[in-house]
Amino acid sequence: MPAKEQDVTISIKAKLYPDQNTIEEFKKLTTAYSEAATWLSDLMFNDFSSPEMITDCRTLHDKYYYDIRQKKDMKSQLAESLIRSVSAKYRAIDTTLKKQHYTYTDTDGNTSRYKKDLNWPAASGCIQAATGRSCQRA
Numbered sequence: 424m425p426a427k428e429q430d431v432t433i434s435i436k437a438k439l440y441p442d443q444n445t446i447e448e449f450k451k452l453t454t455a456y457s458e459a460a461t462w463l464s465d466l467m468f469n470d471f472s473s474p475e476m477i478t479d480c481r482t483l484h485d486k487y488y489y490d491i492r493q494k495k496d497m498k499s500q501l502a503e504s505l506i507r508s509v510s511a512k513y514r515a516i517d518t519t520l521k522k523q524h525y526t527y528t529d530t531d532g533n534t535s536r537y538k539k540d541l542n543w544p545a546a547s548g549c550i551q552a553a554t555g556r557s558c559q560r561a
Contacts, residue, residue, distance in 0.1 A: 459497060459505055466490075479510070487506065491506070
C-alpha cells in the first residue's frame with residue numbers, strides 16, 4: 424500500500440521596515456481609498472433602484488467599475504476591493520435594519536409594526552399613501 428501524500432503549510436511572520444517615501448505613499452493610498460469609498464457609497468445610496476442592486480457586486484461592478492478606475496484613478500484590484508467593501512457594508516446595514524421594527528400609531532389609535540430594509544424610506548411613504556393616515560414614530 425503506497426504512502427499517502429500530505430500537504431504541509433508553513434507560515435512565516437515578517438516585519439517590514441518601510442522608508443519614509445513608502446510610508447507617505449501608503450498614507451496617500453489609504454486616504455484615496457477612504458475618499459473613494461465615501462464617494463461610491465454616496466453614488467450607490469442616491470442612485471439605487473432596489474436593495475438587491477445595492478448588495479449585488481456584479482451589478483455594482485458593471486455600473487461603477489470604470490468610473491472608479493477613471494475618476495478616482497484606482498488600479499483594478501483596488502477598484503474591485505472597493506466595490507466589494509462598500510457592498511458588504513450595505514449588506515450589513517440591511518441585515519441590521521431587518522432585525523429592527525418600526526411601529527406607528529394612526530389617528531384612530533391603531534398600532535402597526537413593520538420590518539425595515541434598505542427600501543424603508545420609500546416603503547414608509549407608500550404605507551402613508553396607502554392608508555391615507557398620518558403616522559408618528561412610537
